[in-house]
Amino acid sequence: MERLNIEDIRSIVRNLKIKMDAKRDYLIELDSAMGDGDLGITMSKAFTAAKDEAERSAEILPGKLLIKLGMAMAKAAPSTMGTLMATGYMRGGKAIGDIESLGTGELAGFMDAFVNGILERGKSKPGNKTIIDTLYPAAQSLLQAQRNNKSLKEGIAEAYTAANRGMEESNQMKAQHGRAAYYQDSSIGKQDAGATVGLLFIEVLYEYCR
Amino acid sequence: MERLNIEDIRSIVRNLKIKMDAKRDYLIELDSAMGDGDLGITMSKAFTAAKDEAERSAEILPGKLLIKLGMAMAKAAPSTMGTLMATGYMRGGKAIGDIESLGTGELAGFMDAFVNGILERGKSKPGNKTIIDTLYPAAQSLLQAQRNNKSLKEGIAEAYTAANRGMEESNQMKAQHGRAAYYQDSSIGKQDAGATVGLLFIEVLYEYCR
Amino acid sequence: MKKFMNDPEHFVDEMIEGILAAHPDKLAYAADDLRCIIKAGNKKKGKVGIATGGGSGHLPLFLGYVGEGLLDGCAVGGVFQSPSADQMLEVTKAIDSGAGVLYIYGNYGGDIMNFDMAAEMAEMEDIKVQQVVAGEDVASAPKGEEGKRRGVAGIFFVYKIAGAMADALASLEEVKRVAQKACAHVRTMGVALTPCIVPEVGRPSFTIGDNEMEIGMGIHGEPGIHRGPLLKSDEIIDQIMKRILEDLPYKKGDEVSVLVNGLGATPKEELYILYRKVQQILKKEGISVYNTYIGEFATSMEMAGASVSLLKLDDELKRLLSSQASSPFFAQFQL
Amino acid sequence: MKKFMNDPEHFVDEMIEGILAAHPDKLAYAADDLRCIIKAGNKKKGKVGIATGGGSGHLPLFLGYVGEGLLDGCAVGGVFQSPSADQMLEVTKAIDSGAGVLYIYGNYGGDIMNFDMAAEMAEMEDIKVQQVVAGEDVASAPKGEEGKRRGVAGIFFVYKIAGAMADALASLEEVKRVAQKACAHVRTMGVALTPCIVPEVGRPSFTIGDNEMEIGMGIHGEPGIHRGPLLKSDEIIDQIMKRILEDLPYKKGDEVSVLVNGLGATPKEELYILYRKVQQILKKEGISVYNTYIGEFATSMEMAGASVSLLKLDDELKRLLSSQASSPFFAQFQL
Ligand SMILES: Nc1ncnc2c1ncn2[C@@H]1O[C@H](COP(=O)(O)OP(=O)(O)O)[C@@H](O)[C@H]1O
Ligand SMILES: Nc1ncnc2c1ncn2[C@@H]1O[C@H](COP(=O)(O)OP(=O)(O)O)[C@@H](O)[C@H]1O
Ligand SMILES: [Mg+2]
Ligand SMILES: [Mg+2]
Ligand SMILES: [Mg+2]
Ligand SMILES: [Mg+2]
Numbered sequence A, B: 001m002e003r004l005n006i007e008d009i010r011s012i013v014r015n016l017k018i019k020m021d022a023k024r025d026y027l028i029e030l031d032s033a034m035g036d037g038d039l040g041i042t043m044s045k046a047f048t049a050a051k052d053e054a055e056r057s058a059e060i061l062p063g064k065l066l067i068k069l070g071m072a073m074a075k076a077a078p079s080t081m082g083t084l085m086a087t088g089y090m091r092g093g094k095a096i097g098d099i100e101s102l103g104t105g106e107l108a109g110f111m112d113a114f115v116n117g118i119l120e121r122g123k124s125k126p127g128n129k130t131i132i133d134t135l136y137p138a139a140q141s142l143l144q145a146q147r148n149n150k151s152l153k154e155g156i157a158e159a160y161t162a163a164n165r166g167m168e169e170s171n172q173m174k175a176q177h178g179r180a181a182y183y184q185d186s187s188i189g190k191q192d193a194g195a196t197v198g199l200l201f202i203e204v205l206y207e208y209c210r
Numbered sequence C, D: 001m002k003k004f005m006n007d008p009e010h011f012v013d014e015m016i017e018g019i020l021a022a023h024p025d026k027l028a029y030a031a032d033d034l035r036c037i038i039k040a041g042n043k044k045k046g047k048v049g050i051a052t053g054g055g056s057g058h059l060p061l062f063l064g065y066v067g068e069g070l071l072d073g074c075a076v077g078g079v080f081q082s083p084s085a086d087q088m089l090e091v092t093k094a095i096d097s098g099a100g101v102l103y104i105y106g107n108y109g110g111d112i113m114n115f116d117m118a119a120e121m122a123e124m125e126d127i128k129v130q131q132v133v134a135g136e137d138v139a140s141a142p143k144g145e146e147g148k149r150r151g152v153a154g155i156f157f158v159y160k161i162a163g164a165m166a167d168a169l170a171s172l173e174e175v176k177r178v179a180q181k182a183c184a185h186v187r188t189m190g191v192a193l194t195p196c197i198v199p200e201v202g203r204p205s206f207t208i209g210d211n212e213m214e215i216g217m218g219i220h221g222e223p224g225i226h227r228g229p230l231l232k233s234d235e236i237i238d239q240i241m242k243r244i245l246e247d248l249p250y251k252k253g254d255e256v257s258v259l260v261n262g263l264g265a266t267p268k269e270e271l272y273i274l275y276r277k278v279q280q281i282l283k284k285e286g287i288s289v290y291n292t293y294i295g296e297f298a299t300s301m302e303m304a305g306a307s308v309s310l311l312k313l314d315d316e317l318k319r320l321l322s323s324q325a326s327s328p329f330f331a332q333f334q335l
Helices: A006-022 A024-034 A039-056 A062-076 A080-096 A104-122 A132-147 A152-171 A179-187 A193-209 B006-022 B024-034 B039-056 B062-076 B080-096 B104-122 B132-147 B152-171 B179-187 B193-209 C008-022 C085-095 C109-124 C155-167 C172-185 C233-247 C268-285 C315-322 D008-022 D085-095 D109-124 D155-167 D172-185 D233-247 D268-285 D315-322
Strands: C027-029 C036-039 C049-056 C073-079 C101-106 C129-134 C186-192 C212-215 C226-229 C255-262 C288-295 C305-312 C325-327 C330-332 D027-029 D036-039 D049-056 D073-079 D101-106 D129-134 D186-192 D212-215 D226-229 D255-262 D288-295 D305-312 D325-327 D330-332
Touching (some): A006 A024, A006 A039, A006 A062, A006 A193, A024 A039, A024 A179, A024 A193, A039 A062, A039 A080, A080 A104, A080 A193, A080 D109, A104 A152, A132 A193, A152 A193, B006 B024, B006 B193, B024 B179, B024 B193, B039 B062, B039 B080, B062 B080, B062 C085, B080 B104, B080 B193, B080 C109, B104 B152, B132 B152, B132 B193, B152 B193, C008 C027, C008 C049, C049 C085, C049 C109, C101 C109, C101 C155, C101 C172, C109 C129, C129 C172, C155 C255, C155 C305, C155 C325, C172 C186, C186 C233, C212 C233, C233 C268, C268 C288, C268 C305, C268 D008, C288 C315, C330 D330, D008 D027, D008 D049, D008 D073, D036 D085, D049 D109, D049 D155, D073 D085, D085 D101, D085 D109, D101 D109, D101 D155, D101 D172, D109 D129, D129 D155, D129 D172, D155 D172, D155 D255, D155 D305, D155 D315, D172 D186, D172 D305, D172 D315, D186 D233, D212 D233, D233 D305, D268 D288, D268 D305, D305 D315
Parallel strands (some): C049 C101, C101 C129, C255 C288, D101 D129
Antiparallel strands (some): C036 C073, C186 C305, C255 C305, D186 D212, D255 D305, D325 D330
16 A cells, blocks of 8 residues: 555544554553543544544545544543544644645654644643654654655554654653653653553554555 | 448449440440441440449439439430430439338339339330340349349349340340331341340349349 | 541540531530530520431531521530430520420430430420421331331421521421421432441441442431342432332422432432432422422431432422521522 | 442433533523533623633532632533533633633643633634633642642632622633632642542542552542551641641731532541641641631542642632622522
């Protein structure tokens, strides 16, 4: 697969819902350790809403559809992660404009805007033990792949590797945002729930394009 | 010992306190099964108050002292059993008047008035699975002993036997009063906490005069 | 036993000290005894005094209803224990302004005996005393044996009605009459999910399975009419409302005030989920709701559970229920 | 999990249905969305609208403070979840009467992001919006990092003060100013004894030993500053008061309003035992108590625990605090 068209996006959203449902209890557990334990529920809700919206919507332009998915998620799951995800989809969708399919470059542009939207809404930056710490390396890796003219499949595979590395590194970070920040130094060494969601997000892309 | 004088009464009250303290948990358990589980606490409080009053009071007439003990108990332990006990002491003390010591006859008079006071205050009668079902047979037995000119020791021994028999019979009765009444038929076969207090009361007398 | 307390023996007295410290302009005590709570300030000349009393552990019952347009005094017992006749007498003496005193309390053996003793003593001191014993828990005795029923949360209505009547300077007989009318018009049934712990006992006086509930259980853990698996809340309310409605009975065209009472640990969120179904049933039955009270009105410390009470209104009861009232534990603007 | 409920998924909506059914003359909803709660009746011309919002499971927070002399609207989230920016916007539109809208809410990431989004959207619709984020839990971040502190029960004071100011038709800037002043003058610290269960999760999100307590724990179970064996209540208050007093600091000669808040399962009896010690300490420190609020003002469903909040008063705050206010969950006569 060289490019992702509107039907690929619908399939990926469906797969994201399946993945989040499957990881529901796991995310609850991670979020319970340093948060309020709802992340499994909200991610499952958010991506169910996104999938429903993707199926309902007759939209034919990827950018427009992605914005709508974000709006649906914002309504369905207004938690920290739900709101950040929604912001990411809306900014990412807006960034890719009216193109009909996504290759490495468009995906890189989408992910870059996605990450910047989250940074702005959450007033955070890389290194603070959040979802950013898996998504930002993935986006950077995609931008690099674009510069190197890598194929979509290659680009995503590298992004997945980068996200996995980000996940590992984030484990050693100290939480600065959200409920986890109250754990201060004792957050070091623990796995961040939001960063895990970021990794799962890239994982689904990777599994789809593999 | 042929007669109980004021110092005997002080000793018996002390022994009653010791007995109730020793049986605290047992009474709590019995009262928990068909009541609110406080009986061990209130009896311990009531007789501690009675003992303290007996030690504090310079009273030399048994009747007067017994009335004071009742008043002290009413203040210290105004639960069902505390109030009934208090009423018993006050009525019993009043009944024996100004005598200086108690033989079989005076004790029978005391116990008879004691029981009648409880019946009046509690608006109950024998056979309703209450403290009455151990105290009433004991009082009746003492009245009989008086008619037969039995010694105090003999009279009390017989009263203790009567109270024990009353205890057994009361187990088969159905509760009609207080919290236990809510248990209806399922109270049959269970041991009444108040009747147990009645038995302990006679038991202390018996052990003192034995 | 997870309680905020110091020595269990001082639980009640420290609680009262806290209450008096928090509301010094509203509450005071008589006869140098912290457990003889009375309204602060001057007595209203010619007003019937209303006294209540009962065990601690049920806040806002009982002393929480001492206030404007409510009660004048309360004898406070140990946890789940009656106060003493002595204490009731002291409260009676402190609140009597010559118009007599009405005792309103729940139908429990210990309380009855002590209030009886107190009434006898008060009469010896030339204070007119009348008594109204509230008992409206339909689960505690069958129809026809209403006199055996326990008093639970519905006593709130009796206080409110009698308090308003006394505030209007009605006679002792009149205040007693409306209190009795309120008693006759109110029915309650409850359900318990967990036990509670009496501080001095230190462990639950009964147990209830992890997935069990007991319908009809009393506020001291007295047995109810059915123990079984925890049902959906709508099903529980179906059972409770059926028993309440057919007991009085409450009929099509009636107008009621509804009290959904939490026993302690049950959150308000759940009380409103319960009320939702109560209201649906009343609507179906053609019974209209004048107003609602939803919250904690009679508790059992940290027991989880709830009860539903209905008061059938007529013009007089409605007028008395609507009047303004306030205490440190209860505030109502004129409805 | 012993809760009165039907399907956990409908917990919040059924709760709101119950609330609206119980208080139809007091509360309504906007935009055909039950979770957009507003005051029933007409808007007061020229009055600044005050909106709040936050997760469910904290009653009377947040919607319980929509009422006379208090707030005008509330966006209601799922249990412990922020409501959506959309819902906040709908509430904003419904309560604006031209004088602008003030958002007052607690310092939680999800709420901030959504209120930020809502404010951006409202401005696009030409509604003036200002925000005040309340955060006063001294256990949640050290002095010097006040901006990181969680908002807990003390937000009640901010609502009361801002609500009274808005009721007097002050401008948006003025209402914001007094709300900020209240925030600056209030400090809270709490202690938790047991966890609570989010209905849709079905099990406690944290555990705490049978004889343990956690001082400083947040209302969603956020970590506190010390977990250890359950101490006597006077010792707990000693620790809490020390931290609160030295934080602002509250000093000799100050006058305060005190809030002792129950987290859910803790009975009023215990709250008063806690207050008793609070009052003793304040007396010793030469800090006088203007009035007290003791009860449930911000809960975590069936969590056992409590918090203490102090509001340092000046003449303006005292005047605003004293004014009459009423909602289905809170009633105060003019002090
Ligand atoms: N300001 C922020 N910016 C980016 N990510 C954040 C921020 N705050 C929290 N997060 C992420 O959100 C995750 C928690 O999400 P969620 O469970 O939805 O939060 P909550 O339940 O507190 O609303 C954290 O693990 C972290 O990765
Ligand atoms: N009306 C009554 N007359 C005589 N005895 C009674 C009466 N009601 C209850 N009792 C006795 O009191 C006992 C319970 O006493 P207690 O625990 O003090 O009651 P409570 O805790 O309900 O006030 C019962 O076991 C019974 O023997
Ligand atoms: Mg979370
Ligand atoms: Mg008992
Ligand atoms: Mg008792
Ligand atoms: Mg959350």
